[in-house]
Amino acid sequence: AQKITQTQPGMFVQEKEAVTLDCTYDTSDPSYGLFWYKQPSSGEMIFLIYQGSYDQQNATEGRYSLNFQKARKSANLVISASQLGDSAMYFCAMRRDVEYGNKLVFGAGTILRVKS
Amino acid sequence: DAGVTQSPTHLIKTRGQQVTLRCSPISGHKSVSWYQQVLGQGPQFIFQYYEKEERGRGNFPDRFSARQFPNYSSELNVNALLLGDSALYLCASSLGRQETQYFGPGTRLLVL
Numbered sequence A: 001a002q003k004i005t006q007t008q009p010g011m012f013v014q015e016k017e018a019v020t021l022d023c024t025y026d027t028s029d030p031s032y033g034l035f036w037y038k039q040p041s042s043g044e045m046i047f048l049i050y051q052g053s054y055d056q057q058n059a060t061e062g063r064y065s066l067n068f069q070k071a072r073k074s075a076n077l078v079i080s081a082s083q084l085g086d087s088a089m090y091f092c093a094m095r096r097d098v099e100y101g102n103k104l105v106f107g108a109g110t111i112l113r114v115k116s
Numbered sequence B: 001d002a003g004v005t006q007s008p009t010h011l012i013k014t015r016g017q018q019v020t021l022r023c024s025p026i027s028g029h030k031s032v033s034w035y036q037q038v039l040g041q042g043p044q045f046i047f048q049y050y051e052k053e054e055r056g057r058g059n060f061p062d063r064f065s066a067r068q069f070p071n072y073s074s075e076l077n078v079n080a081l082l083l084g085d086s087a088l089y090l091c092a093s094s095l096g097r098q099e100t101q102y103f104g105p106g107t108r109l110l111v112l
Helices: none
Strands: A003-005 A010-014 A019-021 A024-026 A032-039 A046-052 A064-069 A074-079 A088-096 A110-115 B005-007 B010-013 B019-024 B031-037 B044-050 B053-057 B064-068 B074-078 B087-094 B107-111
Touching: A003 A088, A010 A019, A019 A110, A024 A074, A032 A064, A032 A074, A046 A064, A046 A074, A074 A088, B005 B087, B010 B019, B019 B087, B019 B107, B031 B074, B044 B064, B044 B074, B074 B087
Parallel strands: A010 A110, B010 B107
Antiparallel strands: A003 A024, A019 A074, A032 A046, A032 A088, A064 A074, A088 A110, B005 B019, B019 B074, B031 B044, B031 B087, B044 B053, B064 B074, B087 B107
């Protein structure tokens, strides 16, 4: 079965610095998608970035980039120039493309706190 | 453009009761998925509906059911509520069957 592991329960970063949130995954499927979501204390899950398993280049979306290392089965999120508003819970998730549906499997999450 | 909307935002029920949660997807989105997020954990997949048909079901008991309407909105029903059903219930919509999912603000259910 597919599994997502986020080993950092909590992280601190100084405002304006970069931070990397770790995510490793376990699947034997050749085709899959990897996602990162941000969940502020309000509860809504906000989509940040997507990486397909066949994508040759690492995904980037503004201050977010995904460091995709397929052989190591890791998909780390890098947030550059951290802002106070980045303080939230961050979830890594995976979707199996071989399945008919759109089921996401989530990790346990990492709480990020940005210090001023 | 309006995002995914869910109602109600909060709900308190007692054990054994039944609850119905509602979700309206982003305009043009035809797929709706439901997730349960227990405090301190990541969301767990419950159902996906696409074009009004069930396309996926997670490991949840038959007390959980859902449906999708012709306008692509969806309802999640939970019967015979247990204390362990207390959670944040998230609805997500996507354009197609396997597209990026966008989540609503969730419904916080407390079962006493």
